[in-house]
Every structure is written in structure tokens, then in C-alpha cells.
Amino acid sequence: MVFSFKGFHTCRDEGGLQAIRDSVPFVSRPNKQWLGQGYYFWTDSSYWAKKWMKDPKVISQFTLTIEKDQFLDLVGDVSDQELFLSICEIFNEDYPHYEEYSKLHGDSVTVGAVISFLRRQDAAGEGEKLFPYAAVRAKDRRKVNNILFVSGQRSELSLVEPHQLCVYEEYKSKIINFENFIHPEHYC
Template identity: 45%
Template sequence: MVLKVKGFHTCKARGTKEELRDKVPFLSRRENQWLGQGYYFWTGSDYWAHKWGQEGNRVISKFDISMPKNQVLDLIDSVEDQIHFRKIVDCFSKGALKEAYEQRFNSEICVSSVLTWLREERALGHDVFPYGAVRAKDSHAEKRLRFLPGGRREELNLVERHQMCVYNEFKDAAVTFDCFVHPAHFMDGYDGALA
């Protein structure tokens, strides 16, 4: 089966429409990317793409992302993948692997470091991480609404931040530019004075 996702990539407005069309998406460059180094996309909607970065200084492009499901660690829609990842994380919580992790990262166990470790093991030829992309969300939501009144605390999270990171070696086969969605003068069919 194939996973098809609409992804929205936000970048700084540095260059013309034509220049950026040939450059987007950009590979993340900074340390501490929460899903490791790769190409980041907001998924499900362009809502968070518009919230990210400075107003007036960003370009948002839309992409079609298509990958075999077994190449995507889907921590949003797949409970099976969540259980699998939890088991991996649990392995880093004990024994020699815990000691090696603490020596290497000198920090508590976190998503970014575990994914970095697994990707490095893959690069060394170990078959421990067959994924070319990860989908995940954090705990942020614009609105939390209880399901029932009273003492129970279960809540519905509304307007969550869903992201997908496609790793460099999978990008060319999986990611296809669709169009620009912001700013207006970058959009196809725009007839304004800035076009």
C-alpha cells in the first residue's frame, strides 16, 4: 500500500518565485531537529505552515508526498507504529544500550536522539530502521475539549501540529512539487501588480 500525503513546506522568502521553485523543499540544517535531519512538511492542512516563521517573510509551497506505507514510521495514524516505536524506546531504557545512549547524547531519552541513533545504525548497514520518513505530532493543540463533563480528564485535541520528515535519500522518489500557496504573488494564476 502507498501512503499519499499533501505536505506544506515553509521557508524564508529569499529569492524569486522561479528561484525558489527550483530549490524547495530545503533540507533542515540546524541541530536538534525533532525528527532528525530531513525535509520537513506540515501535513493535513497548510494552517501551521502559515503560523510558522515571520509574517511577510515566508513562502509556503505544497507538495505531493507518496511512499510505500512500510517505509513510513507513522506516529500519527498507526497505533501499531506507535507500539513499535515505544518498544524501541524501551530498549534504550536499560542495559548496555542505555549506557551507550547516555554516553553518546548525555541527555534523557528523546525522539530526536533515538531517531538519529537508528538512522546512523542504518547508515552502517544494520537493518534496524527501514523507514524513509516519519510522521509525528507534538502535544500542542489550539483547543482542548473534554469529551464528558465532570471528573474524567479525557480530551479531544483540536488543530494539532502534524509534521512529516522525509529523509534525504528518499526525497527525490517521494516528494513532488505541486504549487506555491503563499504569498499571493507566487501563486499560479495571480494577476496582481507583483506578479
């Protein structure tokens, strides 16, 4: 199965149209990233891309095409969420590499630290791949609004959530395809 997403990438408007076109998307900084270092996109809608940074900014649209077995979807796949929870639960004092993990990331188990650590282990080439994913999609608690499912009950539907998808550097050419600029208007 192949997934295809619209992805929106926000960057500073520096260097002019051609320089940005030749460089987008930009890889994130190496440390303290939500999903590890990679290329970050807001998926499906440009709403959060527009909110992300003050002007002057540029928003470019991409098509992201990913094979299911290379995609960890922490937004739309409950089994992927269960899998990732089970991975995070092994990061405690009994984990054979816990001392190395805590030297790099401290004692907190965070999404970005777990992914970065497992990808680092994989890059070292020690045995079977621990994190065989080309991309991960996640969300946080932000939203534009909540609407009750049924009057008088507490269950709510969160609307317009920020879904971010991170594509790792070594998969860039296979997954990411530039479409066009959507902001500022004179770049469109």
C-alpha cells in the same frame, strides 16, 4: 498499501520565486531535529505552516506518497507508537551501543536522538537495518482547542494539532512531489 498526504513546507522568502522553486523543499539542519535530519512538512492543512515563521516567508504545497512499510506513523497508527516506545525503552545502560549513544546525544532518550542514532548505525552498514523507514510523522501537545467528549468527564478531543512529517534525504525523489506555492499571494 500506499499513503498520500498533502504536505506544506515553510521557508524564508530569500532569492526570489525561481530560486525558491528550484530549491524547495529545504533539508533541515543536521542536529537537534524532532525526527532527525530530513525534509519537514506540516500535513493535511496549511494552518501550522502559516503559523510557523514570520513573514517574509514562502509556503509551498507538495504531494507526499509513501509505502506503509517505509512509513512510521506516530500520529495515526497505535501499533507504530507501540513499536517506537519499545525501541526507545532499550536505550539504557544495558544497550550495547549506549556509550556511543550517550557520547553523541547525552543521557536523555529523545525522539530525535534515537532516530538520528539508529539512522547513523544503518548508514555505517553494520548488520540488519535498525530503522528501515523513509519517513516519520509525529505531533506534539500543541493544539488550537480541546472539546469535551461528554459533559462532566475529563476526556477531551484535541483539535487542529500540528502534525509534522519528515522525509529522509535518500528518499526525497521517491516521495516528494512539488504542487504549487500557496503563500505569499504573488507567488501563487
